[in-house]
Amino acid sequence: MKLDRYLDILTKSIWVFNCNSGSCNGCDIEIVATITPRYDIERFGMKLVGTPRHADALLVTGPVTKYMTERLKRIYAQIPDPKVVIAIGNCANSGDVFYKSYNLDGPVDNVIPVDVYVHGCPPRPEAIIEGAAKAVLKLEKMKEELQKAGAPQ
Amino acid sequence: MTCRPEYVKESSDPKEVVACIEERFGEDVQNLELREYKGGLEDAVQYHLLWLKVSRERFLELVDALREFDFLHFQIISGNDDGDVVTLNYHVALFREAGKGKRLGACVSVEVPKTDLVMPSLWERIPGVEYSEREMREMLGIDFDGLPNKALVFLPEDWNEDIKPWRRDETGPSEADVRELS
Amino acid sequence: MAVGAGKTYKVPIGPVHVGLKEPITAWLDVDGERIVDATIRPGAIHRGIEFMARERNPIQVIYLAERICGICSFTHIECFVRAVEDAAGISVPKRAQYIRTIVLELERIHSHVLWAGVACYTFGYDSAFNLGMILREKVMDVLEVLTGNRVNYGTGTIGGVRRDITPKVEKVLRDMITFYKNEFDLFYNVATDDPITMARMRNVGVLSPEDAVKYCALGPTVRGSGHRVDLRWSQPYEAYGELDVQPVVPQDLTGEVYGDVYDRFLVRVLEVYQSLEIIEKCLDDLPEGDLMWEPNLPKLLNYLKRADGTGVSSIEGPRGDDTHVVKLTGGEENVTWWKVRAPTYANGVSWPIMFRNNDLADAPLIINSVDPCISCMERMLVTEKKTGSKQVVTRAELLNRCREKTRKVMGA
Numbered sequence A: 001m002k003l004d005r006y007l008d009i010l011t012k013s014i015w016v017f018n019c020n021s022g023s024c025n026g027c028d029i030e031i032v033a034t035i036t037p038r039y040d041i042e043r044f045g046m047k048l049v050g051t052p053r054h055a056d057a058l059l060v061t062g063p064v065t066k067y068m069t070e071r072l073k074r075i076y077a078q079i080p081d082p083k084v085v086i087a088i089g090n091c092a093n094s095g096d097v098f099y100k101s102y103n104l105d106g107p108v109d110n111v112i113p114v115d116v117y118v119h120g121c122p123p124r125p126e127a128i129i130e131g132a133a134k135a136v137l138k139l140e141k142m143k144e145e146l147q148k149a150g151a152p153q
Numbered sequence B: 001m002t003c004r005p006e007y008v009k010e011s012s013d014p015k016e017v018v019a020c021i022e023e024r025f026g027e028d029v030q031n032l033e034l035r036e037y038k039g040g041l042e043d044a045v046q047y048h049l050l051w052l053k054v055s056r057e058r059f060l061e062l063v064d065a066l067r068e069f070d071f072l073h074f075q076i077i078s079g080n081d082d083g084d085v086v087t088l089n090y091h092v093a094l095f096r097e098a099g100k101g102k103r104l105g106a107c108v109s110v111e112v113p114k115t116d117l118v119m120p121s122l123w124e125r126i127p128g129v130e131y132s133e134r135e136m137r138e139m140l141g142i143d144f145d146g147l148p149n150k151a152l153v154f155l156p157e158d159w160n161e162d163i164k165p166w167r168r169d170e171t172g173p174s175e176a177d178v179r180e181l182s
Numbered sequence C: 001m002a003v004g005a006g007k008t009y010k011v012p013i014g015p016v017h018v019g020l021k022e023p024i025t026a027w028l029d030v031d032g033e034r035i036v037d038a039t040i041r042p043g044a045i046h047r048g049i050e051f052m053a054r055e056r057n058p059i060q061v062i063y064l065a066e067r068i069c070g071i072c073s074f075t076h077i078e079c080f081v082r083a084v085e086d087a088a089g090i091s092v093p094k095r096a097q098y099i100r101t102i103v104l105e106l107e108r109i110h111s112h113v114l115w116a117g118v119a120c121y122t123f124g125y126d127s128a129f130n131l132g133m134i135l136r137e138k139v140m141d142v143l144e145v146l147t148g149n150r151v152n153y154g155t156g157t158i159g160g161v162r163r164d165i166t167p168k169v170e171k172v173l174r175d176m177i178t179f180y181k182n183e184f185d186l187f188y189n190v191a192t193d194d195p196i197t198m199a200r201m202r203n204v205g206v207l208s209p210e211d212a213v214k215y216c217a218l219g220p221t222v223r224g225s226g227h228r229v230d231l232r233w234s235q236p237y238e239a240y241g242e243l244d245v246q247p248v249v250p251q252d253l254t255g256e257v258y259g260d261v262y263d264r265f266l267v268r269v270l271e272v273y274q275s276l277e278i279i280e281k282c283l284d285d286l287p288e289g290d291l292m293w294e295p296n297l298p299k300l301l302n303y304l305k306r307a308d309g310t311g312v313s314s315i316e317g318p319r320g321d322d323t324h325v326v327k328l329t330g331g332e333e334n335v336t337w338w339k340v341r342a343p344t345y346a347n348g349v350s351w352p353i354m355f356r357n358n359d360l361a362d363a364p365l366i367i368n369s370v371d372p373c374i375s376c377m378e379r380m381l382v383t384e385k386k387t388g389s390k391q392v393v394t395r396a397e398l399l400n401r402c403r404e405k406t407r408k409v410m411g412a
Helices: A003-009 A025-036 A066-078 A092-095 A125-148 B012-026 B059-067 B127-141 C049-055 C059-065 C071-087 C094-122 C128-145 C167-192 C197-201 C209-214 C219-223 C262-284 C296-304 C343-355 C360-369 C395-411
Strands: A014-018 A057-061 A086-088 A116-118 B029-039 B044-054 B073-082 B087-094 B104-113 B118-120 B143-145 C009-013 C026-029 C034-040 C309-316 C319-326 C337-341 C380-383 C390-393
Touching: A003 A014, A014 A025, A014 A066, A014 C309, A025 A057, A025 A125, A025 C128, A025 C262, A057 A092, A057 A125, A086 A092, A086 A125, A116 A125, A125 C219, B012 B029, B012 B044, B012 B059, B012 C219, B029 C390, B059 B118, B073 C337, B087 C309, B087 C360, B104 B118, B104 C071, B104 C309, B127 B143, B127 C343, C009 C360, C026 C360, C034 C343, C034 C380, C034 C395, C049 C059, C049 C337, C059 C071, C059 C296, C071 C094, C071 C296, C071 C337, C094 C128, C094 C167, C094 C262, C128 C167, C167 C197, C167 C262, C197 C262, C197 C395, C209 C219, C209 C319, C209 C343, C219 C262, C262 C360, C319 C343, C337 C343, C343 C360, C360 C395
Parallel strands: A014 A057, A057 A086, A086 A116, B044 B104, B118 B143
Antiparallel strands: B029 B044, B073 B087, B087 B104, C009 C026, C009 C380, C026 C034, C309 C319, C319 C337, C380 C390
């Protein structure tokens, strides 16, 4: 992996917005545990922001309930390009135990396009950090392509 | 009627409560049962629960009779679709603040015929029943007489109100409404 | 926003917002900075769990039950399993009862420390938040050694528990108790002796004792208003019959009851000390014996298939009483119906009461004080009715307002 080349393009660390679309909160607690001093994703510069308009990555948890489908799509539309979507937990990947219901609209990739899948119920904070690292690499590629297509620096 | 505004500190014996109910209601109360629960190292009796079934006409009277002992704490209404009736179980509790092992929980069952799905509401006596009664309304289709706010509580706004998720007959969700995720 | 006579604005909060078990939408009627009234609309996390249980046998429903909530997952397993044992007439061996009690108390500690940290974060005390999170990692380590996972441990089963407390686990547990006795005092003093904390939380979000009774509040919410209500005392289950557990109320420590956020904070912090004592006593008295009523799974399923009856159980979770009702029918393998009443369901009815006459800046703190789970606060839309203009206020700004008030209190 040519690290120098990638770090040239990386102008700032990615900022993350968390959206809970109907989960049991287990994955959300592990996300909060990731920013606390033991696992500390903040040493890489990543932080939880309060609005999607400042974010680079979207963390989604939970199988999407019918109430949250519209809102999830709106949040996705409000994040400026280039963006990554990370689906955290088994519920967001495939529905987990909730596989047949009258009020669920499917796993997250039925609603918005997903880039990184992190498995686990809930995934350990180390797994979330690995997922975030893969998202950084993917974001670099996206930024590179945008620059080649003529976007300003 | 005498109703306590807060929890009593001294409880009555569960058998006294049972005797009072049997005396006042006689035939209209069926399946009266006082269950004991054991546990711990010596397998001692830890607490009691009261189970009974009452007819719909005398339901409010029974609630008021129980409220004379203590402020009736309401927990939840559970229910099921049983063919031509809908059974509702009201889970309530007495003597919450009275002493170790003195709490008396009760389960009051009422059968509501499907031809006339109306029940009197407990909202004026116990305002905490609001969410439960709204939930029973949207899930089983029972109307509560006297409940001011009858909006949907758990289902989304664009839900088709003719489909009642817990019913097992033609008003329940059909195969098309239930989606398999994976 | 101008403060005018008779002008109230409807401020929507949610659905995805801080400190809530379900992403809930709330509309606050605001006059200037004072909240006049509030309407709550739940329903964003309704997954149809009780409907899904109709196609599963009781053992499969255990894994569905623990994913109702990630913070009190063992509480839901315990409650469901006790309801099935009530319906089917199964008795639990003594060692399993004590192990269940220990795991329940460990979960209570982890939930209360998490809540205390998040409450401090809400009004700006970031260092207390980080300190609380470091302390909480100790409990997560113990839970991982005992059950195998940090969250959603599938330890309970119908008729007992699945994992034993071996001498290695016991040593880790006792180390944790010693650690907490030394270190938790620091957090307690930092959070309660601080005058800013007291100024920020006193007389905010008051729930009077009469209202707490009328609206059927539960757990630390009703204990913070002065009532001695605790299911571990008034309806003891598992090992609590032999332990002397008294309800923790604020008047035992401070002498007066206000029913505000500070009282609920105090109740939860004191309950952590109570839980440590309970765990120590259970470890000392742990009896020998089997772990399960029937270790052979097909035999257990066969027995449950023939069982018939309705069972109900209520236990004291970290947030209040949790109630499960189960009906089993003879001859059918699947559960006939199942009803869950989680404690936030009942506590949510008393939110509009607590919101009245408080500042808008206190809204996140009041939502948090009833202890829903973690989520994040989304954007707020402030509309001015007369001109129809809209102004979007983000979560960062709402949280900032909460912290600005703290700075004003400090500076003034």
